[in-house]
Amino acid sequence: MVEETRDQLSRLVRDRRAELGISLAKVAQASGDPDQVTPTWVNRLEHNQLKEIPSGARLEALGRGLQLPPRQLARAAGAQYWGLTEEYSQDDSARVIVDHLEDMSEPERRQLRAMIEAFARNRQQE
Structure with a gap:
C-alpha cells in the first residue's frame, strides 16, 4: 500500500x-x-x-x-x-463561491443568488 x-x-x-x-x-x-x-x-x-x-x-x-x-x-x-476532504463540484467552482461568500455584502449575495437562479431558469427553458 x-x-x-x-x-x-x-x-x-x-x-x-x-x-x-x-x-x-x-x-x-x-x-x-x-x-x-x-x-x-x-x-x-x-x-x-x-x-x-x-x-x-x-x-x-x-x-x-x-x-x-x-x-x-x-x-x-x-x-x-x-485527511478530511470535501467535494463541492468537479471543477471546484462551488468551493470558490463558498470561500468568498463571507466577504460579500448582503446586496452582493442577493445579486449572486439572482444570477444563479436566472441561469437555472434559462437552462430549464432550453
Missing part, C-alpha cells in the same frame, strides 16, 4: 506566495500578527515540517498575509493534518 503525502496546506501556501511574488518576511508582515506568523514558521509550513497543527487564529493571520479566505486555509489544513 502506497502512503500518500498530505501536503495540501503546505502546497497552497507555497503556491500562493509564489503567485503573489512576495517574500516570507512580507507574508509575516502582511499577516498583521508577526508573533504568530514568522518567516521561519511560514518556511517550515511550506516544507511540511511543522510539528504542531496551526490554530484558527494563526490560519486567519496567514490568510491576511496571503490574501486568502481563512476558510480555504482551514480546509487545506483539515486535508493535510486530518
